[in-house]
Amino acid sequence: MTATRTEFEARLRQIGAERYHDLHPFHDLLHGGGCNSEQVRAWVINRYYYQHSIPMKDAAFMSRVESPALRRAWRSRIEDHDGSDGNEGGIRRWLRLAEAVGLDPDYVASCEGVLPATRFAVDAYVRYVREKTLLEAVAASLTELFAPKIHANRIEGLLKNYSFADASSLSYFSNRLKEAPKDVAFGLAWVLDHADTAEKQEAAAKALIFKTDVLWSQLDALWAAYVTPGRIPPGAWKPHEGLLCAQKVS
Structure with missing residues (x-):
């Protein structure tokens, strides 16, 4: 049976309440000041791979959209990350965070040292958006519904502890607090409008679950490599690599 609009929105929000990566213990460690400098740097390096892939995901989505109105609404997401006149963009802001934690931004931008599981998960998300229906692609983006809370907690925790x-x-996060609401409002309304059968609602819900799995798996990989048991896989970043010259240890 097809759920009402209100019922289906509640179902989507419940997925976030149960599965969003704000529940992962790595975020408690990070926001509570429990990460050492190496763990913070590992997080910045691996999260960058996700950040730099988001515009490619959005470009893949737009290449399939025939509606000019939908393309116009969606393209601001690319500009938010890549930048535009008067907006340096989220990618540049993330590289400023990298520099602040002692990493060479060129090293981070090269994506060398990214964990294999991070690369696999993020690439799977880009491929998912490229290959699945437009409804599933938009629904997968709805993790943005839950992001403002984690951004606010992150700003507070990092300022307090590091x-x-x-x-x-931290300008990436403060800017996302301003940019994300428009994306959330549009994406949620679009999904609720187009998921008009039980089958489509099920597909959209599964797409959102898939995206939460993508985010969660990245943190699982980070935890295993740099927290417990601390087993860094071949080719992944090792402490003291990719540092700014002033930070390098002889």
Whole structure:
């Protein structure tokens, strides 16, 4: 049976309440000040791979959209990350965070040292958006519904617990608090409008679950490599690699 609009929105929000990666213990460790510098740097390096892939995901989506109205609404997402006149963009802001934690931004931008599981999960998300229905692609983006809370908690926790944290280094998160609401409002309304059968609602819900799995798996990989048991896989970043010259250890 097809759920009402209100019922289906509640189902989507419940998925986030149960599965969003704000529940992962790595975020408790990070936001509570429990990460050492190496763990923070590993997080910045691996999260960058996700950040830099988002515009490619959105470009793949737009290449399949025939509606000019939908393309117009969606293209601001690319500009938010890549930048535009008067907006340096989220990718550049993330590299400023990398520099603040002592990493060479060129090293981070090269995507060398990214965990294999991070690469696999993020590439799977880009491929998912490229190959699945438009409804599933948009529904997968709805993790944005739950992001403002984690961004606010992150800003508060990092400012409280880490010397690198200031308005400049954390500008990615503060800007997402301003940018994300428009994306959330549009994406949620689009999904609710187009998931008009029980089958489509099921597909959209599974797409959102898939995306939460993508985010969660990245943190699982980070935890295993840099927290417990601390087993760094071949080719992944090792502490003291990719640092700014002033930070390098002889």
